[in-house]
Amino acid sequence: MLLTTAFVFHVLSGALWTGATLYVVYATLPRAADGTLGRPAFVDAAHRLLMITRWTGVVLPVTGAYMVWRLYTPLAALATTRRGWAVLAMLSLWGVMNGLVELGVLRMRREVDPEIGWGRYMAEGFPVDAVAGTGSVPGSARLASVGRPYLLASAGLAVLLLVDAALLAGGVPG
């Protein structure tokens, strides 16, 4: 029962996170880059992606670790079976993609608040209030060009994560 619950929360979180990342990159990044999408809307999309990254960044490793404990003990199974390799790849992709979203949004925020430190960024993210009304704040095209490499790389990793999950779901033999 607990394992089933872990699978449900794990898959829901994975779908929400990869889907949100791909949507932000597909639907908001190009429009921000050409200036069609205003700064507040783009900043809000980036901030919400960051919040989804952080919430699922708790749920995915907790449920994933429980699933490893139930399905891959002794832990040598992670290193010696094909399914174990797929799980290790999942863990690695998750770590790198998390870092890319965090850093990408931080770099965008630093365009607005050059002095912001990690502590305040971790507490606040990139709230839309941070770009409210001041004339000197860079436009959405500038923010998009700073965030673009990080967001594009995150989208690539999201696709790899989905392929990896599909291989596990499709029953890659041990």
Ligand code: HEM
């Ligand atoms: C901390 C990172 C993660 C860990 C430790 C982890 C671990 C695992 C484990 C142990 C399984 C069960 C594999 C099996 O059935 O043999 C699994 C399944 C799955 N994971 Fe992850 N995972 C992580 C991150 C992610 C992410 C970021 C996604 C986003 C797509 C994801 C999507 C899935 C899906 C859809 C399944 C179900 C596959 C199936 O039907 O068996 N996981 N994960």
